[in-house]
Amino acid sequence: MSHFKPAAPFETETGDPILLTPGPLTTSRSVKAAMLHDWGSRDANFVATNKAVLAQLCEIANGGEDFVTVPMQGSGTFAVEAMLTSLVPRKGKVLVLVNGAYGLRAKRILDIAARKTVVHQTAEDAPPDLKKIEAILKRTPSITHIFAVHCETTSGILNPVEEIGALAAKYGKGYLIDSMSAFGALPLDARAVHADAVAASSNKCIEGVPGLGFVICRRDVLAASQGNATTLVLDLHDQWSNFGKTGQYRFTPPTHVIVALHQALREFAAEGGVSGRGGRYRENCRILLDGMTALGFRPLLPEALQAPIIVTFHMLDDPRFDFQRFYDGLKERGFVIYPGKLTVADSFRMGCIGRIGEREMRGALDAVREMLEVMGVEAVPAQA
Numbered sequence: 001m002s003h004f005k006p007a008a009p010f011e012t013e014t015g016d017p018i019l020l021t022p023g024p025l026t027t028s029r030s031v032k033a034a035m036l037h038d039w040g041s042r043d044a045n046f047v048a049t050n051k052a053v054l055a056q057l058c059e060i061a062n063g064g065e066d067f068v069t070v071p072m073q074g075s076g077t078f079a080v081e082a083m084l085t086s087l088v089p090r091k092g093k094v095l096v097l098v099n100g101a102y103g104l105r106a107k108r109i110l111d112i113a114a115r116k117t118v119v120h121q122t123a124e125d126a127p128p129d130l131k132k133i134e135a136i137l138k139r140t141p142s143i144t145h146i147f148a149v150h151c152e153t154t155s156g157i158l159n160p161v162e163e164i165g166a167l168a169a170k171y172g173k174g175y176l177i178d179s180m181s182a183f184g185a186l187p188l189d190a191r192a193v194h195a196d197a198v199a200a201s202s203n204k205c206i207e208g209v210p211g212l213g214f215v216i217c218r219r220d221v222l223a224a225s226q227g228n229a230t231t232l233v234l235d236l237h238d239q240w241s242n243f244g245k246t247g248q249y250r251f252t253p254p255t256h257v258i259v260a261l262h263q264a265l266r267e268f269a270a271e272g273g274v275s276g277r278g279g280r281y282r283e284n285c286r287i288l289l290d291g292m293t294a295l296g297f298r299p300l301l302p303e304a305l306q307a308p309i310i311v312t313f314h315m316l317d318d319p320r321f322d323f324q325r326f327y328d329g330l331k332e333r334g335f336v337i338y339p340g341k342l343t344v345a346d347s348f349r350m351g352c353i354g355r356i357g358e359r360e361m362r363g364a365l366d367a368v369r370e371m372l373e374v375m376g377v378e379a380v381p382a383q384a
């Protein structure tokens with residue numbers, strides 16, 4: 001075994017392993033350094049920083065004057081729950097499009113909040129069926145909203161949010177999007193897709209640290225949502241109206257997270273916004289797919305459905321391939337991957353997002369190659 005003792009782990013600025021996960025992600029040193037101060041939540045500088053952050057997030061979705069960002073303390077799911085429970089009225093009914101864990105989670109949130117739902121579910125490797133959606137909308141006029149996940153991180157599949165939005169507009173339905181793992185990397189024009197609201201968070205493609213969710217809401221929809229909320233803390237209308245009155249959060253904001261997000265947004269703009277960031281991730285994804293396929297791994301999704309966010313690979317069909325050993329060996333070599341949570345296939349995932357580029361992706365492939373050697377698995381290029 002000593003023959004296979006790994007070389008020094010992949011070198012990083014912090015000595016921490018690279019996170020090839022769906023978030024939290026590897027962030028830049030400057031984003032982390034932004035947190036080396038303390039701010040009072042009523043401090044004028046902090047209030048101004050927060051305001052700038054919210055305005056920039058709205059711009060990324062091309063929200064213009066029609067939209068406003070309402071932040072929500074917590075992880076991304078807090079923002080999704082805030083969006084669903086604040087914007088869907090008590091008598092609403094939501095068509096929930098499910099092809100993975102995050103669609104199912106939205107359904108669960110709506111069940112708990114006692115909102116009626118109709119579910120259109122497809123397999124984890126299949127986008128929703130637009131014809132079926134239209135048939136459901138025709139047959140069930142009581143539907144008030146459609147909920148969709150932009151990139152379903154469970155598999156990494158890209159869902160057709162524009163086409164779904166066109167149907168929402170045609171049938172006069174509200175449209176709520178979980179764009180958590182795509183926001184900032186894949187273009188999403190809130191007005192063009194006819195969205196009522198788009199939920200995302202600080203710690204995915206914007207490359208901030210975890211702790212703040214946000215919902216980019218149409219102002220008129222938000223204004224009409226008073227009294228819908230089922231909880232105090234997740235009430236978007238109340239959070240928004242308090243900003244209008246005081247510029248401040250109702251409850252303690254994650255000050256460090258927000259200041260780091262401000263720095264992350266600067267770096268996002270310097271990289272060229274959505275096209276720059278998305279371009280780097282597409283390149284990461286291409287390197288990963290080419291390299292892993294050459295080593296014998298088969299991706300779950302065909303290219304046309306693969307978002308450049310996270311890639312699901314089938315486990316190798318070789319008795320010597322031991323996932324736990326593979327995972328631990330990669331970690332030792334400086335890379336954290338993610339187990340799969342698919343029902344359609346035994347799989348694992350590797351992310352393309354975060355402050356990583358070609359050097360990190362090639363380093364990860366070297367580590368994968370080494371682990372195959374360690375396990376005595378021969379690399380046989382996968383058939384398409």
Ligand SMILES: *Cc1c(COP(=O)(O)O)cnc(C)c1O
Nearest residue numbers: 075076077102151153178180181
């Ligand atoms: C990450 C993610 C979320 C939020 O997950 P949290 O663990 O609450 O941050 C929601 N939807 C999608 C599609 C995601 O990728």
